[in-house]
Amino acid sequence: MNMHVQAAEAAVSISNLSKTYDTGFEALKNVSLDIRKGEIFALLGPNGAGKTTLIGTVCGLVNPTSGQILVGGHDVVADFRKSRALIGLVPQELTGDRFETVWATVSFTRGLFGKPRNDAVIEKILKDLSLWDKRNEKLITLSGGMKRRVLIAKALSHEPEILFLDEPTAGVDVELRRDMWRVVRELRERGVTIILTTHYIEEAEEMADRIGVISKGEIILVEEKTELMTKLGKKDLTIQLQEPIATLPATLTAIGLRLNGDGTELIHTYDSQADRTGIATLMAAVSAEGLSVKDLSTSQSSLEDIFIGLLRDRA
Ligand SMILES: Nc1ncnc2c1ncn2[C@@H]1O[C@H](COP(=O)(O)OP(=O)(O)OP(=O)(O)O)[C@@H](O)[C@H]1O
Ligand SMILES: [Mg+2]
Known part of the structure; x- marks a missing residue:
């Protein structure tokens, strides 16, 4: 396969990306990585390795110091709206508009990405995540695990082609983890590209098609999971x-x-x-x-x- 074809097929194409924070800390060092359409890619690395920074640059939340990122062929800096519309992000940290109801916040997020209102889509997402019964409750009244479900629902509200999950199952109970992986598998069957970071290696082992390992801001390995397991x-x-x-x-x-x-x-x-x-x-x-x-x-x-x-x- 020649390079040109490969680039056209990539859902996300990262070339020579570096990020130095204002503190002078070099969080990403010349990262190049292509994420294939429709794959589940797991990014593994210890605390502080640069996983959230990498996701942030792809989602347009962190400005790259140098390098280029294409999402669905759109440059994330020059063509922010087009690239961002393709992406759903489940962030590592909980944030949010706490006085909204579950339904309103998820439905509103869809609108933010310029998608027409579609109650059936929102209903399916809330049901898949066992949030349907909570749809009229205000976020501030929900438990941590329920809030995390809302984050996932928000990330899915505009039916993204590419979904980032940053430590989605850190500190969540078994039930939520099971719900989440069921939803992820369904999305993958529909052709959604999924990139996740996790500290639970069994999860990467079970879910991922390919694995990338990042350490101190450098990608030190990218490999098919099965290859990795036989090779090493x-x-x-x-x-x-x-x-x-x-x-x-x-x-x-x-x-x-x-x-x-x-x-x-x-x-x-x-x-x-x-x-x-x-x-x-x-x-x-x-x-x-x-x-x-x-x-x-x-x-x-x-x-x-x-x-x-x-x-x-x-x-
Ligand atoms: N806004 C910032 N300003 C300065 N340094 C930062 C900033 N955000 C992150 N860093 C530093 O960059 C490095 C990478 O952080 P990042 O959050 O990307 O790591 P991570 O791999 O996601 O870690 P974790 O597994 O703990 O989530 C860390 O050393 C962190 O302290
Ligand atoms: Mg992180």
Whole structure:
């Protein structure tokens, strides 16, 4: 695929973006990143890495110091209204017009983006987010979790093509998290592009098509989730023994086996990309020690292990 086609297909195209705040702090350093139409992209990174700043520049809330951002082909600075109309943003921080009702605030937000009134759309959004019963209540009376639902409803009110979710599930209960991921999956099925930041790596693992990792204002990795997991992942081969053993024979330690806590399993960790011819040797050594094997299984390291390893390597 040539570069031109790729650029045309991108929902968001970020090139050489840098942001230095007035304090002199360099929050983004020469970031280039394309978000594909229709994908779920998870941006992972520790506190202060620049995730919210990056989202802010794309949504026109933070002025870039240099570089360019196109949303649906529109420059976010020169063509702010057109680019912003394509975007829904669920911000990390709760803010808001506290004396409005739920219905009014969500419906009004749709109007702000120049979309004609559509009560059916607002009704569906409120129902999807279990806010329908609260539609006539003032925001100030709602709990934190309910307010967060309202933020999501507002972000969806103008039926955006691109949705940013900045730490959407930080501090929310299980029910809201479930509602949210159901809504996100539905949106994705309708072709909406979704970019989320999260500290819950299991969430990225479950939801994302691609993962980007940001650290100290730099994108240090962008990869298909499945690729990332096979490339960087380790696998554990677990050999379950018929009978527990008290100590591991030296010959088995020598070839990289470990014994689990209750002596019932031998574990061997290997690179998931490496070939597996070593396994026959392992099994032969196990049987040479007179141990009978009950079962064999392999398991892959989680994204969390990969992520922690990656940041540690750069520290
Ligand atoms: N308005 C600002 N002025 C000066 N520095 C800022 C400003 N906003 C953010 N920063 C700094 O820029 C860096 C990146 O902040 P940002 O909020 O983008 O990080 P983040 O990755 O979203 O972190 P978190 O996971 O805590 O939400 C931080 O060091 C922060 O202190
Ligand atoms: Mg943030």
